[in-house]
Amino acid sequence: MSGQDAYGPAPDAAAIEGIARDTIARLPAVFAAHLGDVLLLIEEEADAETLAALGLDHPLDLTGLYHGRPIGEKSSMDSGAMPDSIHLYRQAILAEWVETGVRLDDLVRHVTIHEIGHHFGLSDDDMHALEDAVVD
Incomplete structure (x- = not known):
């Protein structure tokens, strides 16, 4: 019997998105x-171009990525730029979940806040404090 059979199907993209959106909803208003x-x-996973740009060899090595410029680096001259985006990679998140035994909601919250932290140009310590602020 495989792990998926023993525990049910792996969480789908909608489940991961729900956890990420709940995390965002719990952020301080600022x-x-x-x-x-x-x-x-x-x-599902990062594409080959993204992995190559980051110097990574395998899609399971990347759970999330922020694309954009941190708020402190934005300028009124940025018109026409693609919108900032946070990418969460389901397969890598699921692999880390299985490997570490961390609760899925805690893992998705951590990855989501880490990528949000890049949007704001936060330090790792600031990201940890923000994560603590949204924990149940």
Whole structure:
């Protein structure tokens, strides 16, 4: 009997998106106010071009990615730029979930906040404090 049979089907993209959106909804208002135009995308895995740009060899090595410029680096001259986006990679998240035994909601919350932190140009310590602020 495989792990999937023993525990049911793996969480789908909608389940991961639900956890990520719940995390965003729990952010302090000062952060949430600046995320309205940021796209949240749940993808199966990072594409080869993204992996190559980051110097990664395997799609399971990347659980999330922020595409865009941190708020502090934005300029009024940025018109025409693609919208900022947060990409969560389902297969890599599921692999880390199985490997580490961390609760799925905790893992997705961590990855989501880490990528949001890049949007705001936060340090790792600031990201951890933000994560603590949204924990149940």
